[in-house]
Amino acid sequence: MNYDVIVIGSGPGGYVCAIRCAQLGMKTAIVEKYNTLGGTCLNVGCIPSKAMLDSSHQYHDAVHKFADHGINVGTPKIDFKQMVARKQGVVDQMTKGVEFLMKKNKIDTYTGMGSFVDANTVKIAGEKTENITGKNIVIATGSKPSSIPGIAIDKKRVITSTEALELKEIPKHLIVIGGGVIGLELGSVYHRLGAEVSVVEYAPSIIASMDASLGKEMGRVMKKQGMKLHLGHKVTSVTTKGKTVTVTAEGKKGEVTLEGDYCLIAVGRRPYTAGLNAENAGVKLDDRGRVEVNEHLQTSAANIYAIGDVVKGAMLAHKAEEEGVAVAEMLAGQKPHINYNLVPGVVYTWPEVAGVGQTEEQLKEAGVKYKVGQFPFRANGRAVAGMDTDGFVKIIADAETDEVLGAHMIGPRVADMITQIATAMEFRASAEDIARVCHAHPTTSEVTKEAALAATENRAIHS
Ligand code: FAD
Numbered sequence: 001m002n003y004d005v006i007v008i009g010s011g012p013g014g015y016v017c018a019i020r021c022a023q024l025g026m027k028t029a030i031v032e033k034y035n036t037l038g039g040t041c042l043n044v045g046c047i048p049s050k051a052m053l054d055s056s057h058q059y060h061d062a063v064h065k066f067a068d069h070g071i072n073v074g075t076p077k078i079d080f081k082q083m084v085a086r087k088q089g090v091v092d093q094m095t096k097g098v099e100f101l102m103k104k105n106k107i108d109t110y111t112g113m114g115s116f117v118d119a120n121t122v123k124i125a126g127e128k129t130e131n132i133t134g135k136n137i138v139i140a141t142g143s144k145p146s147s148i149p150g151i152a153i154d155k156k157r158v159i160t161s162t163e164a165l166e167l168k169e170i171p172k173h174l175i176v177i178g179g180g181v182i183g184l185e186l187g188s189v190y191h192r193l194g195a196e197v198s199v200v201e202y203a204p205s206i207i208a209s210m211d212a213s214l215g216k217e218m219g220r221v222m223k224k225q226g227m228k229l230h231l232g233h234k235v236t237s238v239t240t241k242g243k244t245v246t247v248t249a250e251g252k253k254g255e256v257t258l259e260g261d262y263c264l265i266a267v268g269r270r271p272y273t274a275g276l277n278a279e280n281a282g283v284k285l286d287d288r289g290r291v292e293v294n295e296h297l298q299t300s301a302a303n304i305y306a307i308g309d310v311v312k313g314a315m316l317a318h319k320a321e322e323e324g325v326a327v328a329e330m331l332a333g334q335k336p337h338i339n340y341n342l343v344p345g346v347v348y349t350w351p352e353v354a355g356v357g358q359t360e361e362q363l364k365e366a367g368v369k370y371k372v373g374q375f376p377f378r379a380n381g382r383a384v385a386g387m388d389t390d391g392f393v394k395i396i397a398d399a400e401t402d403e404v405l406g407a408h409m410i411g412p413r414v415a416d417m418i419t420q421i422a423t424a425m426e427f428r429a430s431a432e433d434i435a436r437v438c439h440a441h442p443t444t445s446e447v448t449k450e451a452a453l454a455a456t457e458n459r460a461i462h463s
């Protein structure tokens with residue numbers, strides 16, 4: 001078969017790209033090595049982790065908050081098998097949804113490992129082996145979990161996020177290596193379900209790539225919740241004996257030894273190009289194994305593009321989706337643009353954490369003069385009503401023009417609040433513009449208004 005576009009990989013980058021290509025009238029095929037579509041995000045990433053975060057959140061509220069609300073349910077019991085089954089139900093619904101969208105958009109789906117024969121031919125090794133050809137090809141093969149040199153992941157006791165979403169039991173003591181997004185989200189799941197959780201992080205702060213104020217506040221809240229944080233600790237060994245995993249880590253004050261029944265390795269992800277035979281098509285990889293692309297997401301082979309986790313930039317589903325749409329529109333002769341500065345980053349812990357634009361640290365380094373407005377959730381009626389008073393919204397604006405340069409939040413449902421700022425920043429709004437928008441009362445979004453007021457002329461009303 002001959003196509004206008006072949007997309008390799010059906011994650012949020014690939015399947016969204018395929019849909020947009022089809023919408024624009026291109027004859028499109030998608031190739032996926034697994035039997036279900038949706039990639040990391042739908043099968044073993046965003047969606048199942050959020051399903052488990054939601055279930056564990058409900059349990060945590062039942063144990064710790066219901067009584068304050070005047071609701072007595074006795075001692076809630078966890079049916080972990082049911083919790084995992086519900087998660088799988090959510091995943092199945094979402095992956096079937098992608099299957100439906102492929103059919104609806106008349107996109108041909110091929111199941112099997114795709115590899116380049118040449119710059120226009122993809123070999124698919126599935127139940128049968130066949131070749132298809134395409135005028136253009138999009139690589140959307142995503143990423144896999146990274147490891148630490150010298151540490152073996154046995155997928156039983158020493159596990160990655162994929163196994164952590166499939167456990168048969170709640171760990172007694174989960175040792176998490178890496179205090180980044182996965183470590184904190186999945187650490188939170190099991191901590192809420194009753195596990196002791198210890199996080200060992202190499203950097204001096206958790207979620208170190210976000211605005212420093214967020215890691216500081218999150219660290220405080222997590223300690224209050226009972227998670228143990230070993231910051232500034234470099235893991236030196238992970239050994240397993242029977243059901244016990246022993247982790248040793250070296251910190252400034254000496255060595256720490258932790259014993260647990262599971263160890264989650266969450267130290268980042270690496271681009272996935274194994275078996276793709278990119279070299280057959282003249283597609284170059286960079287020094288970190290990512291597919292090298294120019295500003296148009298075009299690889300070293302002119303008719304081949306690459307998007308999502310397999311190329312440079314944030315490894316996020318929404319970034320992959322934007323790139324998928326952009327490539328489709330470029331192929332149709334349009335001139336799309338992605339503002340990478342406005343890709344929000346979110347951590348779905350409780351409180352949630354979200355940021356967009358520049359951090360204070362980045363602005364300092366760039367020598368930009370800025371001002372900051374910050375407002376706490378504890379002074380917000382809706383947050384108090386829901387007993388969710390940890391955290392704040394911080395808005396950073398240009399000292400002279402008042403243009404919003406970044407916003408960093410920690411608090412209830414800030415994942416949903418950050419888009420307001422991204423929208424405002426896309427229109428190059430000032431802090432005063434946001435402050436003058438009428439925000440519904442009582443909503444947690446009023447904290448954003450107050451932070452914008454604070455940034456404007458230090459005129460927050462409720463502080
Ligand atoms: P992927 O989703 O990785 O999809 C690539 C697909 O290509 C896979 O299905 C793979 O099987 C297939 N493939 C690879 N090679 C071949 C080949 N040669 N032939 C055929 N098929 C191939 N991001 C967020 O934005 N929000 C979140 O809440 C979030 N939560 C996450 C939670 C976890 C636990 C993890 C692990 C990740 C999470 N992410 C989240 C990150 C997100 O999943 C990725 O950024 C996103 O999936 C990247 O999309 P992609 O299309 O580039 O690649």
Ligand code: NAI
Nearest residue numbers: 178179180181182183201202235266267268269315346347
């Ligand atoms: P990460 O990059 O967020 O965090 C990894 C952490 O591990 C870093 O803080 C790093 O300092 C630490 N680390 C590295 N080596 C270490 C060592 N030897 N000892 C101790 N600590 C060490 O990566 P993570 O959490 O694995 O997530 C991978 C990707 O998946 C992220 O890039 C993220 O974008 C994406 N993701 C996004 C989510 C979201 O948007 N909510 C949720 C989960 C994952």
